[in-house]
Structure formats: C-alpha cells, structure tokens
Amino acid sequence: MERQGSSPRPDWNDVAAMLGPDALEALDRPIDQASSLPNVCYTSGAWQRLEQERLFGRSWFVAGFTQDIPNNGDAVPVTAAGLPLLILRDHDGAVRVFHNVCRHRGAVLVDKPCSGLKILTCPYHAWAYGLDGSLRTRPHFHGGDRHDIVKDAASAPGLAPIRAEVWHHWIFVNLSGEAPPLADYLDPALSRIEAYDLSATRYAGTVHFDIQTNWKFALENYIEPYHVFAAHPRLHAFVPMAKRMPSQIDDHVMWNRYSFKKAEAGRGEGLPHFPGLDDEAAHQGFWFILPTAFGFEVYPDHVASFRVDPVAPDRCHERIDIYLIGDAATAPDWHEQRQAVLDMWDDLNHEDIGLIESLQKGRSSPAYDGGRLSPYWDEAPLHLSRMIIDGMR
Ligand code: FES
Ligand SMILES: [Fe+2]
Incomplete structure (x- = not known):
C-alpha cells in the first residue's frame, strides 16, 4: 500500500465525498432498508489510503505478536497501515515500537527479523541507535575518522516512537497517539x-x-x-x-x-x-x-x-x-x-x-x-x- 507523501492529510470531507451522500444515508437506515457499504470501499486504492490515514492511523490495531520477539534483543520489521514499523524487545524485556526509518537519510533500519541485538545500526552510513531508540554514535560524521559520540541523547535525533501496549500475546499500536x-x-x-x-x-x-x-x-x-x-x-x-x-x-x-x-x-x-x-x-x-x-x-x-x-x-x-x-x-x-x-x-x-x-x-x-x-x-x-x-x- 502506498501513501500520498506530499498531499495534504485527508479529512472527513474526503471520506464523505468518496462515499457519497446516498451511501451514507443508506448505511444509517433501519436494517430492513439499509444497504451495506458501496463498491468503492472495497475496490479503490484512494479509499484504502483514506482508511490507512483515518482508521488505522487513529485507532488501536494489532501490529505484532509477542511470540515473534520472545527474547530480549529480538526485533521484527513489519509493514502496518502502509508504514514500515520496527517492533523489538529491549534489554529490560519491554516491547517497543518505532517507525522503522533512520533519522539521517531515511533508510529502512531493520529489514529482517533479528535476535541478540545490542544496538541498531543503519545499513547505509552506520548511525547507531540504542534499543530505546536513542541515537548513540554517528561514524565519520564530522569528517574522516572524526566520529560523533552522542552525549546528550535527548537533543539528538532518535528513532520516532509509536504508542504501543501489549495485551497478552498481541502488540497493539496507535499511530496518532490520541x-x-x-x-x-x-x-x-x-x-x-x-x-x-x-x-x-x-x-x-x-x-x-x-x-x-x-x-x-x-x-x-x-x-x-x-x-x-x-x-x-x-x-x-x-x-x-x-x-x-x-x-x-x-x-x-x-x-x-x-x-x-x-x-x-x-x-x-x-x-x-x-x-x-x-x-x-x-x-x-x-x-x-x-x-x-x-x-x-x-x-x-x-x-x-x-x-x-x-x-x-x-x-x-x-x-x-x-x-x-x-x-x-x-x-x-x-x-x-x-x-x-x-x-x-x-x-x-x-x-x-x-x-x-x-x-x-x-x-x-x-x-x-x-x-x-x-x-x-x-x-x-x-x-x-x-x-x-x-x-x-
Ligand atoms: S540513512 Fe541511516 S545512517 Fe544514513
Ligand atoms: Fe466461515
């Protein structure tokens, strides 16, 4: 599923316009006169992008499963709501979810399930992040052999976290945080x-x-x-x-x-x-x-x-x-x-x-x-x- 990168974020008016007033009205009738959703909701790529933004983007949904990251230092990349996400278990056993993109040039950070991780290293220029998402080192950042060892993680560009909660085996995420x-x-x-x-x-x-x-x-x-x-x-x-x-x-x-x-x-x-x-x-x-x-x-x-x-x-x-x-x-x-x-x-x-x-x-x-x-x-x-x-x- 692709996203519309540069277009404005869609709102309810976009949803209502694509559904049309007749379909909205038909959905709300008593069941013996109601109609199920129209074809556009099942066939249109534009509609699916609206669902990604307005439904999956704001509700709770299951992005992962705890059995896929059983041990500390395990990580799995997933695509959820059209977005690359990274789900991992940190050194303390806590489940964390991040946007799976490096803060430098936006490379996908982890592209296959991993175990035994101590640090997350970007494959492109080797920026390194802790399992808490904080930026730790940037090799050759200031020139050849002039590395950046991050001292103040709070002001450095760490991985973008996603609100996540575990209920038994299921890792729920809420992208909007709201x-x-x-x-x-x-x-x-x-x-x-x-x-x-x-x-x-x-x-x-x-x-x-x-x-x-x-x-x-x-x-x-x-x-x-x-x-x-x-x-x-x-x-x-x-x-x-x-x-x-x-x-x-x-x-x-x-x-x-x-x-x-x-x-x-x-x-x-x-x-x-x-x-x-x-x-x-x-x-x-x-x-x-x-x-x-x-x-x-x-x-x-x-x-x-x-x-x-x-x-x-x-x-x-x-x-x-x-x-x-x-x-x-x-x-x-x-x-x-x-x-x-x-x-x-x-x-x-x-x-x-x-x-x-x-x-x-x-x-x-x-x-x-x-x-x-x-x-x-x-x-x-x-x-x-x-x-x-x-x-x-
Ligand atoms: S894109 Fe990740 S270090 Fe450059
Ligand atoms: Fe069935």
Whole structure:
C-alpha cells in the first residue's frame, strides 16, 4: 500500500465525498432498508489510503505478536497501515515500537527479523541507535575518522516512537497517539470472558492465508454465522443453526457465543482446559471482532486470534494464531492434539476463502453496489461497516 507523501492529510470531507451522500444515508437506515457499504470501499486504492490515514492511523490495531520477539534483543520489521514499523524487545524485556526509518537519510533500519541485538545500526552510513531508540554514535560524521559520540541523547535525533501496549500475546499500536486507552477499547470483550485466565495460554502455532479479497470482507465473514449451514458442514454439525444466535453488539465490539454438548478434536477435546472452568464455560465458545482488523475466539482449551492485514484493495493477509493452556502449547506429548487444533482452523478458513474472494469479484458488477440484509443475522456486519465509517470521521 502506498501513501500520498506530499498531499495534504485527508479529512472527513474526503471520506464523505468518496462515499457519497446516498451511501451514507443508506448505511444509517433501519436494517430492513439499509444497504451495506458501496463498491468503492472495497475496490479503490484512494479509499484504502483514506482508511490507512483515518482508521488505522487513529485507532488501536494489532501490529505484532509477542511470540515473534520472545527474547530480549529480538526485533521484527513489519509493514502496518502502509508504514514500515520496527517492533523489538529491549534489554529490560519491554516491547517497543518505532517507525522503522533512520533519522539521517531515511533508510529502512531493520529489514529482517533479528535476535541478540545490542544496538541498531543503519545499513547505509552506520548511525547507531540504542534499543530505546536513542541515537548513540554517528561514524565519520564530522569528517574522516572524526566520529560523533552522542552525549546528550535527548537533543539528538532518535528513532520516532509509536504508542504501543501489549495485551497478552498481541502488540497493539496507535499511530496518532490520541486514541482512548487500550483497556477501554477491549473492555466490552474482556468483561465477557472473565472466567478464562488468558495468562495461562502459550503460543502453539500460526496458520497464514493470502486472500484475493478486501480486508473488510474477511472481517464481515468472521462475525456473521449466517453462512455456517451452507459453508461449514463440520461446524454446522458441531452447533446447528437452530442453536445459534446472531452476533451481538456492545458499543464498538461485535461478539457471539454458542454452547456445545460434546467437545470434539480441535474444539475442547483432548487438551487441558483453562483452570477452574465450570460446566457451562467448559462447553461454550466465544468470539469477538474489534473494528480495526482483529478478532479472537475463546474455547475451553484454546484461544485463537485473527488478524487481517490490508495489502491492496483486493488483497489481504490473514493470520490465525493459536494459544493453548500451559505445556500443551509446546510439549511433544501434545503434538497430535495441538495439530488437530491448527488443522481445524486451517480447514475452516479454507472453506471461507473461495466465498470471500467471490464477494470481491461481485463488487466489479454494475448490478451491485451494496446489498439488502437479513434483519435477523446481519446487524453485526452492518454495525461493523458503521464502526469503520465512524472511525474515519
Ligand atoms: S540513512 Fe541511516 S545512517 Fe544514513
Ligand atoms: Fe466461515
């Protein structure tokens, strides 16, 4: 994704102009008359740049994962909201996020995952920064062999820091630095899963998907269970439509839950459960969507997070990370059961991919520019669209 370097920062007027008054009005109607977002929101590069600036640029979103920087001195470069960022763990174990550009001539500072770092050295002219982002030395800065050893780091050009907070395994960033506290953003979800001690979870594995669809289709699909009977035979057998409810809305968070009678491989069977669950909690699953491209699910025996990264208007990358309880995440004895969870998620998501790619293709049709919705099932996907537009105001 590219950014418009020299043009003025876009504002709400740019968003409203691209959406058009009819689409804005249609989004706010009661659901039986409302329309989902118009095609431009799924197909236009200019719209995606507006999302980068107005949505990802100002909200909390997940830029990285703590398991990718397990040790002090680990660092990973990422591209998030179209920007090069650097995520690292400093000498004290704290997670820090910086813009991944050198303050001299703007070279990207770190271009691949690194470990054992004591210092960050730019590959171009070897300016060196501490893991706290402060500038330390500038070789030959004053002429041949006349090096600059920085004495007053506060007045020297250090790396530009980004506001970041860690919640369990997930590194949230807020580029503008002005979003409300992360705890407020997460609260509608957290208050529903207090029975589950997430600190007991450990990283177990990841499944990746490159998908030819807009990132919002992946999120909309994730939060609506309407398609389960048609797309997911195994999931439908696990919990049939008659036992499902439409996704619920709590402020900016969309969520759902179901109860199941009998656990199965990949969902609650054969792996250790969260400590202290009562019978009800041991037979249910929760899932949540936060509007800026992140969701997570909580089962008796695991947590799955779902991060969608916009790549282009018609492409996104999905990453599902699995966390199990205690030793089950890594011990060889649990390999088979662990693999069953990863396979379950891989299979389930592959059942969705062709469908959400077809949504992208449908958006090239002049016969469609935002559709009519099921008043029973589609409140949450409609709310997600409203939250995305509200986030750009
Ligand atoms: S661009 Fe980094 S030291 Fe010159
Ligand atoms: Fe699905």
